[in-house]
Amino acid sequence: LQKTFPLRKQTAGLFSKKEQLLAVDNLSFHIKEGETYGLVGESGCGKSTTGRMIVGLEKPSNGSIIYQGKDLGTLNDKEFFPLRKELQMVFQNTLSALNPRQRIGSILEDILKVHGVTNATERREQVIDVLEKVGLSEYHYFRFPHELSGGQVQRLGIASALVIKPRLIVCDEPVSALDVSIQAKVLNTLMELQQDLHLSLLFISHDIGVIRYISDRIGVMYLGTLVEEADTDELFSNPLHPYTKGLFASVPDPYMRKEEMSDLKGEQPVRTKEFKGCAFCNRCPYAMDKCAEETPEFLEISSGHRVACYLYEGE
Ligand code: SF4
Numbered sequence: 001l002q003k004t005f006p007l008r009k010q011t012a013g014l015f016s017k018k019e020q021l022l023a024v025d026n027l028s029f030h031i032k033e034g035e036t037y038g039l040v041g042e043s044g045c046g047k048s049t050t051g052r053m054i055v056g057l058e059k060p061s062n063g064s065i066i067y068q069g070k071d072l073g074t075l076n077d078k079e080f081f082p083l084r085k086e087l088q089m090v091f092q093n094t095l096s097a098l099n100p101r102q103r104i105g106s107i108l109e110d111i112l113k114v115h116g117v118t119n120a121t122e123r124r125e126q127v128i129d130v131l132e133k134v135g136l137s138e139y140h141y142f143r144f145p146h147e148l149s150g151g152q153v154q155r156l157g158i159a160s161a162l163v164i165k166p167r168l169i170v171c172d173e174p175v176s177a178l179d180v181s182i183q184a185k186v187l188n189t190l191m192e193l194q195q196d197l198h199l200s201l202l203f204i205s206h207d208i209g210v211i212r213y214i215s216d217r218i219g220v221m222y223l224g225t226l227v228e229e230a231d232t233d234e235l236f237s238n239p240l241h242p243y244t245k246g247l248f249a250s251v252p253d254p255y256m257r258k259e260e261m262s263d264l265k266g267e268q269p270v271r272t273k274e275f276k277g278c279a280f281c282n283r284c285p286y287a288m289d290k291c292a293e294e295t296p297e298f299l300e301i302s303s304g305h306r307v308a309c310y311l312y313e314g315e
């Protein structure tokens with residue numbers, strides 16, 4: 001999968017040459033039915049772009065997204081419409097996307113209208129049902145979005161994804177704006193729903209603790225590509241890629257200052273067409289000559305555990 005954006009490269013103080021930024025490049029993974037796949041990485045690594053492509057908010061520049069045998073990138077809007085129902089997204093800031101003057105019940109009913117539920121009684125029943133599913137209630141049907149707490153607003157975000165009965169929900173940092181105590185409650189609701197409704201979740205977060213808590217499998221993303229992938233327990237007991245190790249070592253400890261807690265030095269570079277070698281090369285303490293020249297393959301080291309790093313080639 002690849003996604004490019006135009007990048008204005010600054011040369012001698014002037015915006016001159018137009019280049020392509022590769023937000024996502026050489027990325028390949030699959031999500032199984034009924035599982036939670038966690039995508040973790042620093043901000044700017046292409047996680048959100050990946051999620052947006054999967055639900056059809058962005059089209060891939062290259063490569064394909066196969067959902068139930070159909071390549072989503074090749075569908076036009078009309079062909080995509082019936083699938084839109086099945087592929088939903090929950091964002092970090094639900095509130096900003098809502099009309100503050102519209103009551104919650106009517107917001108959710110509008111979504112059902114768009115997707116062809118014409119019977120008003122049926123719409124209302126479905127909306128109340130979904131409110132209860134996410135831990136809200138009939139009481140909230142007549143409330144306005146700003147009358148909800150932060151945690152309730154994110155529950156409403158989940159409800160608006162859930163109301164049309166999707167099969168896959170992409171959750172992009174859905175709890176990152178919440179207090180830690182509330183995060184756990186919203187995550188538990190998501191996990192219960194995922195089990196009960198046999199949903200597939202793609203859960204995107206920069207927060208390793210959250211990702212570990214909710215995911216069955218995890219993909220570690222860096223500079224637009226996956227550098228490691230494994231079952232959650234395997235990844236945490238046996239992290240292989242130098243970036244994964246650095247990321248785990250940097251798990252925030254509230255009593256440590258930021259400078260002390262990170263093993264990751266340097267900045268994520270910008271990936272353009274000229275990019276070659278290992279994505280992590282400029283920050284990797286183990287970098288060898290060939291790391292700067294050729295991209296390591298994403299190889300399966302043991303069952304379900306894949307890593308892209310020369311340290312593990314030939315094992
Ligand atoms: Fe480091 Fe080389 Fe492995 Fe990349 S391929 S992570 S630069 S050792």
Ligand code: MG
Pocket residue numbers: 043044047048
């Ligand atoms: Mg993001």
